[in-house]
Amino acid sequence: MLEVGATLNRNTLVLSMLVLxxxxxTAGFIMAFFFTPPVLGPAITNEAGRIIGYQPLFSQKIFYFxxxxxxxxxxxxxxxxxxxxxxxxxxxxxxxxRAKVATEVTLMFVILTMATGILWTRFEWGRWxxxxxxxxxxxxxTLLVIAYFVLRNSIEDEERRxxxxxxxxxxxxxxxxxxFAITRVIPSSVHPVVLRSGGxxxxxxxxxLLIGLFGMLMIAxxxxxxxxxxxxxxxxxxxxxxxxxx
Amino acid sequence: MDPVLAEIYALxxxxxxYVAGAYALLWxxxxxxxxxxxxxxxxxxxxxxxxxxxxxxxxxxx
Numbered sequence: 001m002l003e004v005g006a007t008l009n010r011n012t013l014v015l016s017m018l019v020l021x022x023x024x025x026t027a028g029f030i031m032a033f034f035f036t037p038p039v040l041g042p043a044i045t046n047e048a049g050r051i052i053g054y055q056p057l058f059s060q061k062i063f064y065f066x067x068x069x070x071x072x073x074x075x076x077x078x079x080x081x082x083x084x085x086x087x088x089x090x091x092x093x094x095x096x097x098r099a100k101v102a103t104e105v106t107l108m109f110v111i112l113t114m115a116t117g118i119l120w121t122r123f124e125w126g127r128w129x130x131x132x133x134x135x136x137x138x139x140x141x142t143l144l145v146i147a148y149f150v151l152r153n154s155i156e157d158e159e160r161r162x163x164x165x166x167x168x169x170x171x172x173x174x175x176x177x178x179x180f181a182i183t184r185v186i187p188s189s190v191h192p193v194v195l196r197s198g199g200x201x202x203x204x205x206x207x208x209l210l211i212g213l214f215g216m217l218m219i220a221x222x223x224x225x226x227x228x229x230x231x232x233x234x235x236x237x238x239x240x241x242x243x244x245x246x
Numbered sequence: 247m248d249p250v251l252a253e254i255y256a257l258x259x260x261x262x263x264y265v266a267g268a269y270a271l272l273w274x275x276x277x278x279x280x281x282x283x284x285x286x287x288x289x290x291x292x293x294x295x296x297x298x299x300x301x302x303x304x305x306x307x308x
Contacts, residue, residue, distance in 0.1 A: 018280070029269070059261035062268045069272065112275055116268040123264040219276065226283050233290040240297040244304070 024215025084166035
């Protein structure tokens with residue numbers, strides 16, 4: 001009875017986090033549009049070719065939901081590696097399930113990061129895709145996340161599948177910090193370094209970004225937990241079916 | 247057209263489909279994914295309730 005009560009409380013908490021995440025991301029978005037100063041873009045030149053001013057970029061508003069989704073994808077992907085390590089240490093199947101669900105949430109966020117980023121790139125850089133370091137390393141991460149599921153689906157034996165997936169997940173995660181730090185390592189990159197000390201963002205820009213980021217992380221947690229709930233119920237159904245048949 | 251308004255529209259209108267498209271895509275994908283997950287969880291929980299009931303009737307423990 002106590003267990004049922006705890007589960008219900010947890011489900012209510014997850015639902016609350018999902019709603020709060022939606023509210024926070026919307027608040028961050030509204031703040032980005034109505035309270036943060038515009039970012040100045042390409043120079044306006046006169047007939048003689050001299051710079052007479054800069055124009056504000058409306059397309060930069062994509063930043064306020066593109067970056068939270070991208071940062072969330074890195075963070076959730078960390079849990080693939082973490083649960084992979086835990087699985088290899090303990091051989092407990094629950095960690096394999098957690099790693100699989102974390103990677104599934106990562107895939108969702110990676111696809112959304114790519115989609116929103118591509119739309120931004122198309123408008124600001126005039127092309128759908130640019131082979132610059134950040135985009136390339138993130139694209140590699142996307143392929144690795146997809147490859148994780150290809151690997152899982154290609155192995156029948158549960159024990160081997162879990163072990164291979166754990167090792168692959170740990171190795172694949174190495175690309176995440178590389179992708180995050182690449183714009184700092186290769187400063188010639190056209191992709192801006194946003195999170196840095198010394199004037200990367202103004203106060204209101206940072207607040208709008210952080211509100212969106214916290215909201216997106218709450219949504220990520222709620223999705224992860226709901227998918228875990230689904231996996232647990234699924235396992236329970238299999239156990240009950242086995243008991244009924246036996 | 248008012249030159250100030252013309253300048254504002256010139257800034258906003260060309261990028262509007264990309265900004266709106268990116269935002270809509272993000273939310274549609276998240277809402278559909280979350281909706282599908284909740285719907286599957288609901289269906290599975292109904293299934294487990296029925297199975298556990300029949301398990302109880304038979305007096306078998308899982």
